[in-house]
Amino acid sequence: MPDKAVDDAMESAVGAHFSGLRLEALRLPAPSGPSSPSSSTSAGAAAALANGLAHAHADVASPSSLRQPFVIGVSGGTASGKTTVCDMIIQQLHDHRVVLVNQDSFYRGLTAEESARAQDYNFDHPDAFDTEQLLECMGQLKRALPVNVPIYDFKNHRRCSERFRKVNASDVIILEGILVFHDQRVRNLMDMKIFVDTDADIRLARRIRRDTVERGRDVSSVLDQYGRFVKPAFDDFVLPSKKYADVIIPRGGDNHVAIDLIVQHIRTKLGMHDLCKVFRNVFVVQSTFQVKLIIFID
Numbered sequence: 283m284p285d286k287a288v289d290d291a292m293e294s295a296v297g298a299h300f301s302g303l304r305l306e307a308l309r310l311p312a313p314s315g316p317s318s319p320s321s322s323t324s325a326g327a328a329a330a331l332a333n334g335l336a337h338a339h340a341d342v343a344s345p346s347s348l349r350q351p352f353v354i355g356v357s358g359g360t361a362s363g364k365t366t367v368c369d370m371i372i373q374q375l376h377d378h379r380v381v382l383v384n385q386d387s388f389y390r391g392l393t394a395e396e397s398a399r400a401q402d403y404n405f406d407h408p409d410a411f412d413t414e415q416l417l418e419c420m421g422q423l424k425r426a427l428p429v430n431v432p433i434y435d436f437k438n439h440r441r442c443s444e445r446f447r448k449v450n451a452s453d454v455i456i457l458e459g460i461l462v463f464h465d466q467r468v469r470n471l472m473d474m475k476i477f478v479d480t481d482a483d484i485r486l487a488r489r490i491r492r493d494t495v496e497r498g499r500d501v502s503s504v505l506d507q508y509g510r511f512v513k514p515a516f517d518d519f520v521l522p523s524k525k526y527a528d529v530i531i532p533r534g535g536d537n538h539v540a541i542d543l544i545v546q547h548i549r550t551k552l553g554m555h556d557l558c559k560v561f562r563n564v565f566v567v568q569s570t571f572q573v574k575l576i577i578f579i580d
């Protein structure tokens with residue numbers, strides 16, 4: 283079948299994860315040799331396409347947007363498994379350069395007065411974060427520049443003043459945090475938004491264990507903070523931002539099927555990105571019936 287011939291030729295020319303091409307200014311060489319089918323047929327067009335791609339110049343001339351890193355936002359309630367899901371994605375994308383940026387790194391340091399009454403401070407309100415600084419850091423990374431990200435100390439509620447974590451430019455940037463979908467400017471940086479959806483009772487149980495073991499709290503202070511600040515802010519800010527998610531993962535890191543699908547999608551996107559780096563004047567668009575027609579009549 284002609285359509286199948288085109289599909290086969292495209293797949294063999296560009297690899298398995300490719301979903302569509304728009305050719306602009308890429309001149310396809312005329313088929314040569316006596317047995318070459320006419321370029322007006324599907325098979326001829328397919329062969330010419332494969333041939334044209336094989337001879338395209340191997341330099342970079344893609345639109346700058348396609349050369350930018352792929353940014354994934356991961357949100358969800360406290361202890362929902364955001365970090366766990368990010369780690370699993372990073373592990374599965376082992377053949378790509380992936381960096382993780384935590385919104386927690388951008389907690390504002392407390393004043394001496396606030397520190398003295400830290401139990402009354404609302405760490406779950408959007409104002410607790412320095413979002414301007416987060417935007418600056420993400421902007422740098424999107425421009426492929428390295429950044430120094432602050433290191434946050436949950437035990438003392440402050441940033442380590444002399445230590446930073448250097449984050450290098452990468453193919454994929456994952457931005458994780460309870461409120462990364464709250465600010466529209468931050469959302470707009472993202473190519474994909476994931477919400478980790480885990481039951482509140484499981485999150486509270488995990489939080490009690492984590493905060494008493496790792497964050498220097500006792501059970502009573504965790505429960506008090508949860509009731510006064512964490513739960514109300516979840517209802518007011520975190521849950522309403524779930525509507526911005528492209529993908530919702532029930533059960534977090536236990537949901538291997540969802541994580542596999544997400545990783546597969548990221549690989550597809552990165553495959554298109556790599557293709558645009560290699561072939562000049564090739565623009566990747568969504569695959570449609572019309573796109574095939576463009577190829578035939580070029």
Ligand SMILES: Nc1ncnc2c1ncn2[C@@H]1O[C@H](COP(=O)(O)OP(=O)(O)O)[C@@H](O)[C@H]1O
Pocket residue numbers: 358359360361362363364365366367488489492533534535536
């Ligand atoms: N699927 C899971 N099963 C058991 N424990 C988990 C699971 N996912 C996360 N945890 C634990 O729960 C706590 C919070 O997980 P984490 O991924 O750090 O959540 P978040 O980044 O959303 O706060 C950690 O101690 C982690 O080890």
Ligand SMILES: Nc1ccn([C@@H]2O[C@H](COP(=O)(O)O)[C@@H](O)[C@H]2O)c(=O)n1
Pocket residue numbers: 359360361364386389405406435436437438439440459460512
């Ligand atoms: N000094 C601080 C700063 C933040 N918190 C709590 O951390 C939670 C967000 O981190 P997750 O890893 O759980 O997403 C948030 O709910 C804050 O209440 C804190 O307790 N102390």
